[in-house]
Amino acid sequence: MKFVDEFRAPELISKAGEEIRRLADPNRHYRIMEVCGGHTHAIYRFGLKDLLPDNVELIHGPGCPVCVLPMGRIDDGLSLADRPDFIFAAFGDMMRVPGTHGSPLEYKARGMDVRIVYSPADALKLARNNPEKHVMFFAIGFETTAPSTALTLVRAKAEGLRNFSVFCNHVTIIPAIRAILDSPDMRLDGFVGPGHVSTVIGCRPYDWIAKDAGKPVVVSGFEPLDILQSVVMLLRQLKNRESKVENQYKRVVPWEGNSAALRAMAETFELRPYFEWRGLGFISQSALKIRSSYAQWDSEQRFTVPGVRVTDPKAAQCGEVLKGVLKPEQCKLFGRECTPEQPVGALMVSSEGSCAAYYNYEHRKPVTIASAMAN
Amino acid sequence: MCLAIPGKIIEIDSHNALQAVVDVVGVRRTVDLGLLQDAPPIPGDWVLIHVGFAMSKISEADAADQMQTLRMLGEAQAAMEEVRGYGLEDDEEHPQPRPGLLQ
Numbered sequence: 049m050k051f052v053d054e055f056r057a058p059e060l061i062s063k064a065g066e067e068i069r070r071l072a073d074p075n076r077h078y079r080i081m082e083v084c085g086g087h088t089h090a091i092y093r094f095g096l097k098d099l100l101p102d103n104v105e106l107i108h109g110p111g112c113p114v115c116v117l118p119m120g121r122i123d124d125g126l127s128l129a130d131r132p133d134f135i136f137a138a139f140g141d142m143m144r145v146p147g148t149h150g151s152p153l154e155y156k157a158r159g160m161d162v163r164i165v166y167s168p169a170d171a172l173k174l175a176r177n178n179p180e181k182h183v184m185f186f187a188i189g190f191e192t193t194a195p196s197t198a199l200t201l202v203r204a205k206a207e208g209l210r211n212f213s214v215f216c217n218h219v220t221i222i223p224a225i226r227a228i229l230d231s232p233d234m235r236l237d238g239f240v241g242p243g244h245v246s247t248v249i250g251c252r253p254y255d256w257i258a259k260d261a262g263k264p265v266v267v268s269g270f271e272p273l274d275i276l277q278s279v280v281m282l283l284r285q286l287k288n289r290e291s292k293v294e295n296q297y298k299r300v301v302p303w304e305g306n307s308a309a310l311r312a313m314a315e316t317f318e319l320r321p322y323f324e325w326r327g328l329g330f331i332s333q334s335a336l337k338i339r340s341s342y343a344q345w346d347s348e349q350r351f352t353v354p355g356v357r358v359t360d361p362k363a364a365q366c367g368e369v370l371k372g373v374l375k376p377e378q379c380k381l382f383g384r385e386c387t388p389e390q391p392v393g394a395l396m397v398s399s400e401g402s403c404a405a406y407y408n409y410e411h412r413k414p415v416t417i418a419s420a421m422a423n
Numbered sequence: 424m425c426l427a428i429p430g431k432i433i434e435i436d437s438h439n440a441l442q443a444v445v446d447v448v449g450v451r452r453t454v455d456l457g458l459l460q461d462a463p464p465i466p467g468d469w470v471l472i473h474v475g476f477a478m479s480k481i482s483e484a485d486a487a488d489q490m491q492t493l494r495m496l497g498e499a500q501a502a503m504e505e506v507r508g509y510g511l512e513d514d515e516e517h518p519q520p521r522p523g524l525l526q
Contacts, residue, residue: 113425166474166475247479271488308461400425
């Protein structure tokens, strides 16, 4: 019963649930994709799908940066930095992600200098504090974290700090959505748009999804009420045969995005011709590389990258889960060989990965809002 | 990594206007304001912080809601761990978050 008291406006939650039932045509099956891993986490945590009628299905999208990173990139980053004069710095989320020869934490146990940083600015600080070493920051994330890496590169260049570089794995969300819409086995009715990515890129980049692909998009906040309201807004558009971009998360997301963040990214990054995504394959212009004007601070331009390509463990069906073709529990390894404690695939590592979310909240059947409210 | 952590601007660094001390539930750390340079926050303003960089200005009420969301998602501890980690500083030198606010 704990969650119910903490919940902002439980009566509004019930109202939103009723409105969803009223708007959903019982003769139609709705498939709505939440793009962002933060939304996936919230949906499982709060048991929101129990508040939806059976014909309104939420499909989990590719918006978990750890999950979509192919293993070859982890191997590349680790092998580059596996030298006594290097420090491998990365966010905590990366530390348990398996590479072919182990995770960063396992490399650390074998003697590599691996450090958790909570900000790219701290990777820069590590470089300042360790002038005899080269600090490689293993950068991951969508547009939420890319601007911070960008400003860190600007600062490194301004300081002329030579013992610092970024191994850039930043990806961009729009081409992934395009790839999903182009995928023949995927039929979607609309999108719950990412909240924090949109703080940076604004709402305009989604225009083509509404105008050209004819699918409504609602940029959403992360509270249960936000997500349910976004589903209401999507169903209302679908009922009215509209497809437009709406912003449910106006209290944080400006329509135009964050211009300073976009400028920092434009200064330091350009689009890669293509980049491999776990589960989605190669997607053109879907990731960022560091501009040649910052070559000195780009691990890939400065050092020789092995360019490893690794196929995922055959039994793990991360790709199908990532595309929403399979539910997490339909994977053969789910909950047996692959658990949050001993992850085989990356979707089990991050709390934003749909497998970890499903394992923690569905598999273990905690008290959800819906069940608590019903009691 | 994708956590958006609400914090209150306490003071702007007198030597570097793009650095500010923020307070997140009683823990104070320096964050980077470079991504808000078009409309810089002032002491007393609330911001959402991603990986050590303030990304957007928000209202005090929205900051409280965001902290509540993190709590409900079970991410409040992770958020505080992240904030305490900013600047590579360790726990001993700095106060723990006020008890009760994370439960």
